[in-house]
Amino acid sequence: MFQLKKTVISEDILDKEFVCNLGACKGACCVDGDAGAPLEQEELSILKEILPKVKRYLRKEGLEAIENQGPYTTNEFGEHETTLIEGADCAYVIYDDQGVALCGIEEAYNQGDIQFKKPVSCHLYPVRIKQYSEFAAVNYDKWEICDDACSLGKELQVPVYKFVKQGLIRKFGEQWYDELDRVAKERNDRKV
Structure with missing residues (x-):
């Protein structure tokens, strides 16, 4: 250190x-694990603000999870995370034609619909x-x-x-x- x-x-x-190898892992970090992606305090209001523009990129299951739990959740330590679908996939996950998990937020960003790329914790992984x-x-x-x-x-x-x-x-x-x-x-x- x-x-x-x-x-x-x-x-x-x-x-x-x-170096991420999406062809091999298929984006497993977005669907495996026991928690959503960590979110910073300032990202909470951003998620709420961009959600109307991001919704059209999301899967039905993701939309339902967000509708039921909100655009983010708070764990027992008071830390904020992206919402999960039944404790597994991030609610913002979408899949490409090869079955690779991608980020619906990042797709909206790539298409020019929003200015927020994705949570910084995802950008840093x-x-x-x-x-x-x-x-x-x-x-x-x-x-x-x-x-x-x-x-x-x-x-x-x-x-x-x-x-x-x-x-x-x-x-x-x-x-x-x-x-x-x-x-x-x-x-x-x-x-x-």
């Missing part, structure tokens, strides 16, 4: 390699952020359903932090990311 401004970062995001009162912990979330992404990342030599560059910039800013990249390069130079 090392500190960068008000973040404490796991070295795994510099050392591990990762496999990086997870845990906010504490004085700092944020930035960790790599190793999940066996992403083994193919780890293999592809290793083959292409793409460290986790570079794979999620846009998500990290969105969360912490360009200056923070540039500093992270500098730290990574210095570490690599010391290894040689």
Whole structure:
């Protein structure tokens, strides 16, 4: 672990390699697990605001879950998450012709209907952020359903932090990311 401004970062995001391989996993991170995608406080009002434009992209089951539970849920720790369909698929999941799980929010964004790409936690995955009162912990979330992404990342030599560059910039800013990249390069130079 090392500190960068008000973040404490796991070295795994510099050392591990990762590139999503949707052809292999079929978007399993959006349908497996026991919770919805973590949401930040400011994303709650955004979800409510964009929902009318996103609805046309969603599946019937997702729409029903959102109608019954709301555009997001709150867990026992007071943390907000995307709504789930019967405790499994994210309510915002859609499928392409090959059966790959995609994000209905991101599809609405790609079509130019909304300006919000998707929850930042999804944009950052496999990086997870845990906010504490004085700092944020930035960790790599190793999940066996992403083994193919780890293999592809290793083959292409793409460290986790570079794979999620846009998500990290969105969360912490360009200056923070540039500093992270500098730290990574210095570490690599010391290894040689």
